[in-house]
Amino acid sequence: LAKTTQPISMDSYEGQEVNITCSHNNIATNDYITWYQQFPSQGPRFIIQGYKTKVTNEVASLFIPADRKSSTLSLPRVSLSDTAVYYCLVGDAGGSARQLTFGSGTQLTVLP
Amino acid sequence: DADVTQTPRNRITKTGKRIMLECSQTKGHDRMYWYRQDPGLGLQLIYYSFDVKDINKGEISDGYSVSRQAQAKFSLSLESAIPNQTALYFCATSAAGEAETQYFGPGTRLLVL
Numbered sequence: 001l002a003k004t005t006q007p008i009s010m011d012s013y014e015g016q017e018v019n020i021t022c023s024h025n026n027i028a029t030n031d032y033i034t035w036y037q038q039f040p041s042q043g044p045r046f047i048i049q050g051y052k053t054k055v056t057n058e059v060a061s062l063f064i065p066a067d068r069k070s071s072t073l074s075l076p077r078v079s080l081s082d083t084a085v086y087y088c089l090v091g092d093a094g095g096s097a098r099q100l101t102f103g104s105g106t107q108l109t110v111l112p
Numbered sequence: 113d114a115d116v117t118q119t120p121r122n123r124i125t126k127t128g129k130r131i132m133l134e135c136s137q138t139k140g141h142d143r144m145y146w147y148r149q150d151p152g153l154g155l156q157l158i159y160y161s162f163d164v165k166d167i168n169k170g171e172i173s174d175g176y177s178v179s180r181q182a183q184a185k186f187s188l189s190l191e192s193a194i195p196n197q198t199a200l201y202f203c204a205t206s207a208a209g210e211a212e213t214q215y216f217g218p219g220t221r222l223l224v225l
Contacts, residue, residue, distance in 0.1 A: 032212050034212040034213065041200070041219065041221070042216075042218065042219065043116075043202045043204070043216025043217055043218060043219055044155070044202075044214075044216050045216070046213050046214065046215070049212060049213060087154065089212060091212050101154075102147075102154035102155035102156075103154050104152075104153060104154045105154055
């Protein structure tokens with residue numbers, strides 16, 4: 001079970017790019033890296049998933065170095081509505097849910 | 113996600129009462145999950161089900177039970193509620209082989225007095 005480590009909190013200003021890094025030193029060969037976003041009193045929402053190199057969608061980019069021991073979620077030009085908790089998860093696409101662990105996440109606060 | 117619904121959205125109950133939280137999904141997913149979230153903390157997995165005949169305990173199953181009545185329905189019961197079960201409860205679904213990509217319901221806020 002790959003444990004993840006993220007910063008507890010980050011502050012940013014509107015319009016800036018935000019990068020949140022997650023460490024997962026004991027990631028397994030079959031593990032994917034997935035990021036979720038959670039607003040207060042709502043369920044987490046899937047943002048992006050990747051295995052290696054770079055993945056980009058309409059919401060974010062995910063950068064994964066060759067050793068896969070860390071990953072960085074990049075949010076371009078954040079707005080106030082991006083204030084949320086962001087979770088990094090590492091797990092096996094075909095495996096048991098027990099291999100998924102939501103840590104405490106990173107509280108991102110976007111300031112005006 | 114409107115495809116995953118939970119009832120009730122809020123519930124206040126007393127210590128010792130039995131309560132049931134219900135979850136329904138229209139995504140056609142085989143896998144369903146129940147999580148608990150305490151204030152300021154991440155989600156903890158209570159139970160999960162990979163299909164109607166498959167039920168598995170998660171990290172914190174003590175004091176809880178579940179029923180998978182159909183592919184689309186997964187209920188969580190607290191047999192005898194206690195105050196430290198006060199929390200936000202989420203149901204989630206995923207497609208087979210895609211456990212990392214889960215779709216969450218809006219949550220049920222439970223207060224046990």
